Amino acid sequence: MIVFENLTKVYGTITAVDNLNFEIGKGEFFGLLGPNGAGKTTTIRMLNTLTAPTSGSILIDGRKMDRNVTEVKAKIGVVSQHLNLEGEMTAWQNLELHGFLYGLKKDIRRKRIEELLEFTGLSDRAKEMVRTFSGGMKRKLMIARALMHEPEILLMDEPTVGLDPAVRRKMWDLMKGLNKNGLTVVLTTHYIEEAEILCSRVGLMNSGKLIELDTPQKLIKKNGEFVLEYFENGETRSRFFNTRQEAIDSAAGMDGSVNIRPANLEDTFIKLTNRKVEN
Ligand SMILES: Nc1ncnc2c1ncn2[C@@H]1O[C@H](COP(=O)(O)OP(=O)(O)O)[C@@H](O)[C@H]1O
Ligand SMILES: [Mg+2]
8 A cells, every 4th residue: 555645746846746645555546636737747756765754654564665665665676767777788687787786596586577478569679689679679678577586565666658559548548457466566657548438537636736636437437428519719628517418508698610529538638637737
């Protein structure tokens, strides 16, 4: 269980993370959503002890996160937003190095590497230099590396950025499989569709603050399950309704083309973040 208590990070005049208070349960697939600059990466970096909170704290299974507490750190695996593999080493060597740094014995390292290359579909590329890999293969290798020391929590910061749709879907299956096997997954993304498909609960962040926290279904329901879209003064506008009939009634007096459809999490997200921006 991960508990955020008044977690805050200030950089000069910017409050990157502003007083987070929430919990992520064991075995959850949790999504941290928000536009660029919302504070997602800073939150992940504090979870991973790469940066210390300005105030507040993070507790994992009741113990306060601190870069000196190796026992808590070993529970976490991280796939950072930035690609940080060793390009001049093979896939195997990248995993070997990570296992070595985490103090895994040689035979255990070999076994884990074989399993994880198999799991990520990279077995036949094991002996190739990572610089020759595609973006998708590098992401998969980063996931394999994060899992080498058998963490209980996997943090993934925008793991599917820049991947083509087919590869992204394969990554989703990979992540789903991990969570099914009991791993707690914390994913940040600005692809809202991805979170809607994968996450059991999502937290919406904007300007460092958590503005909503619930299941995707409940968030959609709360903000209106049907959208009426219309074009006015050069822009597409939306209105939200609880039922399709209410949307139809509202559209009755409109001229020009209108579109009524079920709302998705992205609609909800845009509605909520815009509202906050306008305020
Ligand atoms: N090391 C840093 N120094 C100064 N400002 C930072 C630093 N890291 C992040 N920020 C600022 O904090 C805010 C949140 O950034 P970040 O956590 O990277 O957001 P996200 O990952 O949601 O895009 C942004 O305004 C960003 O410019
Ligand atoms: Mg980020």
